[in-house]
Amino acid sequence: MVRNSVAVIGAGPVGCLAAIGFARRGYEVSLYEARSECSFREESATKQRSINLALSVRGITALRVVGGDKDDHSKQACLVDEVLSEVVPMSARMIHTNTDVGVRLDRQEYSSQGESIYSFERAKLNWLLLNSAANYSNIEMYFQHTLMQVQPTSNESEVHLAFQVPGHADWASVFEQHMSQRESAQKFFQTNFPDAFQIMDQEELLQTLISRTPSSLGSVRCTPMHAGSLAVFLGDSAHAMVPFYGQGLNCGLEDVRVFFEEWDKATSEHHSMVQAKQIALPAYTAQRSQDVAAIQVLAQENYKEMRSKVVSRTHKLRKWVDTKLAQTLPANRWHSLYEMVTFSNMGYAKALETERRQQRILRNLGSAMGLGLLWTLSWGVYRISTEFAK
Numbered sequence: 250m251v252r253n254s255v256a257v258i259g260a261g262p263v264g265c266l267a268a269i270g271f272a273r274r275g276y277e278v279s280l281y282e283a284r285s286e287c288s289f290r291e292e293s294a295t296k297q298r299s300i301n302l303a304l305s306v307r308g309i310t311a312l313r314v315v316g317g318d319k320d321d322h323s324k325q326a327c328l329v330d331e332v333l334s335e336v337v338p339m340s341a342r343m344i345h346t347n348t349d350v351g352v353r354l355d356r357q358e359y360s361s362q363g364e365s366i367y368s369f370e371r372a373k374l375n376w377l378l379l380n381s382a383a384n385y386s387n388i389e390m391y392f393q394h395t396l397m398q399v400q401p402t403s404n405e406s407e408v409h410l411a412f413q414v415p416g417h418a419d420w421a422s423v424f425e426q427h428m429s430q431r432e433s434a435q436k437f438f439q440t441n442f443p444d445a446f447q448i449m450d451q452e453e454l455l456q457t458l459i460s461r462t463p464s465s466l467g468s469v470r471c472t473p474m475h476a477g478s479l480a481v482f483l484g485d486s487a488h489a490m491v492p493f494y495g496q497g498l499n500c501g502l503e504d505v506r507v508f509f510e511e512w513d514k515a516t517s518e519h520h521s522m523v524q525a526k527q528i529a530l531p532a533y534t535a536q537r538s539q540d541v542a543a544i545q546v547l548a549q550e551n552y553k554e555m556r557s558k559v560v561s562r563t564h565k566l567r568k569w570v571d572t573k574l575a576q577t578l579p580a581n582r583w584h585s586l587y588e589m590v591t592f593s594n595m596g597y598a599k600a601l602e603t604e605r606r607q608q609r610i611l612r613n614l615g616s617a618m619g620l621g622l623l624w625t626l627s628w629g630v631y632r633i634s635t636e637f638a639k
C-alpha cells in the first residue's frame with residue numbers, strides 16, 4: 250500500500266461516505282466489498298432487506314459536511330441534495346388501536362416544531378452513495394472481496410489485508426409462497442391497519458411478506474473504536490444496534506463526520522501521517538464511545554415505547570407536557586428526548602443526560618403539586634372541623 254492510501258472495508262452507506270471523505274481530502278482510496286456489484290443494483294437489492302430507513306438531522310448533517318453541498322461547485326458536490334430530492338417526509342406516527350367499535354386512529358407528531366424525519370428506500374440510498382463514490386477518480390472499488398484477515402507488517406503504520414475472492418457470485422434465491430401465510434397476512438392487515446391496507450399495493454405487500462425470510466436483530470459493542478494507529482471502526486461494524494430508534498445509520502454517518510473532524514485537526518497540526526493517525530484515532534474513540542453507548546441504551550429502551558407505551562396515558566401526558574414546555578419556555582430550555590435525538594446534532598450522551606434531568610424536574614414538580622394538593626386538602630379539612638367544633 251502506498252503512503253497516502255486508505256482502505257475502506259464495506260461499501261454500505263457508512264463505508265461509501267467514509268471513502269468519499271478520504272477522496273475529497275486527496276487520498277487514494279480502495280473500497281473493498283464482499284458482495285457483487287450487481288447485488289447493489291436497485292432491482293436486485295430491493296429483493297433483500299426491505300424496510301425503509303428513516304434519515305434524520307444528524308445523518309443529513311453528516312452527508313452535507315462529509316459529502317459536500319452545492320456551495321462546493323464540484324462535480325460530486327450535491328450528494329445531500331440528491332438524497333433529499335428522493336425522500337418521503339414523515340411528520341407523525343399513526344397509532345392503530347383495536348376497539349369494540351373498530352380501529353381507532355391516533356396521530357402522534359414527531360416534533361413540537363413541525364419537523365419531519367425522512368424515509369428513504371434502503372437499497373436506493375446505498376446505490377446512490379455507491380454511485381457518488383464511483384464519481385471520484387481516486388476511489389477504486391473491489392467487489393466480491395471479503396476481508397478475511399489483517400496481518401501486521403514490520404512497518405507499524407501498514408498492514409497486509411487478506412481477501413477471499415470467489416470465482417462467481419451466488420445471489421440467486423428461491424422464494425416459496427404459502428397460501429395460508431398469505432391469508433393470515435391479509436386478515437392481519439384488514440383487522441389492524443384497514444386504512445393503510447386500502448391505499449397500499451396489496452398484492453406487492455402480501456408477496457413481500459410471504460417471500461422474505463425474517464432476520465434476527467443484534468447489537469455490536471466495540472471499545473475502543475480503533476485498533477492502534479491502523480484501523481478505525483465506523484457504522485455497524487462498531488455499534489450495530491436494535492432498530493427501534495431509527496438511528497443506526499444516522500449514528501454511523503455521524504461517526505464519519507466526527508472522525509473527519511478529528512482527522513482534520515490532527516493532519517493540520519502534524520506533518521507526519523503516522524503522528525496524525527496516532528492522535529486522530531484515539532481522539533475519535535474518546536469523542537464517540539459515550540455517545541454510541543447512549544444511543545444503544547436508547548434504542549433498547551425505545552422498544553418498550555414502540556411496543557406499548559405509545560398508547561399509555563402517562564406517555565401521552567408526558568408528550569403533551571414536553572410539547573407545552575418546549576413551546577412556552579424561552580428557546581432551547583426544554584426539548585423532548587425524541588427531538589434531541591432526531592432533530593439535533595447534540596451528542597447522544599448529552600441528550601440522555603438532559604432527558605434524565607428533565608425527568609427529575611417533572612418528578613419533583615409532580616411531588617410538589619401533590620404535596621400542595623395534600624396541604625390544601627388538609628387545610629380545608631382542618632378549617633371545616635374547627636368550624637364544626639365551635
Ligand SMILES: Cc1cc2nc3c(=O)[nH]c(=O)nc-3n(C[C@H](O)[C@H](O)[C@H](O)COP(=O)(O)OP(=O)(O)OC[C@H]3O[C@@H](n4cnc5c(N)ncnc54)[C@H](O)[C@@H]3O)c2cc1C
Nearest residue numbers: 259261262263283303395396484485492495496497498499
Ligand atoms: C429492520 C431495520 C430497520 C432499520 N431502520 C433504520 C432507520 O430507520 N434509520 C437508521 O438510521 N438506521 C436504521 N437501521 C440501521 C441501519 O440499517 C444500519 O445502521 C446501517 O445500514 C449501517 O450501515 P453500514 O454501512 O455501517 O453497514 P451495512 O449497511 O451493513 O454495510 C456493510 C457492508 O460491508 C460489507 N462487508 C461486511 N463484512 C465485510 C468483509 N469482511 N469484507 C468486505 N465487505 C464486508 C457488507 O456486505 C455490506 O455491504 C435499521 C436496521 C434494521 C435491521
